[in-house]
Amino acid sequence: MSAGSSVVRAGIGFGTALAITISWTANKSLLWVLIHGILGWIYVVYYALFKHF
Numbered sequence: 666m667s668a669g670s671s672v673v674r675a676g677i678g679f680g681t682a683l684a685i686t687i688s689w690t691a692n693k694s695l696l697w698v699l700i701h702g703i704l705g706w707i708y709v710v711y712y713a714l715f716k717h718f
Contacts, residue, residue, distance in 0.1 A: 677706075683709050685698050687709065691716065
C-alpha cells in the first residue's frame with residue numbers, strides 16, 4: 666500500500682465521520698445518519714453550501 670492510498674482512506678474516513686456528526690446534530694435520525702454516512706464528503710459539502718449559511 667502506498668502513502669497516497671493511506672491518505673485517501675484517512676480522508677474518506679474523516680469525511681464519513683464528519684457527515685455522521687453533522688447529520689445527527691441537524692436531524693437526530695438514525696436513518697439520515699446512515700444515508701449521510703454513506704454519502705460522506707458529498708453531504709458535508711452540500712451542508713456547508715446550502716444548510717449552514
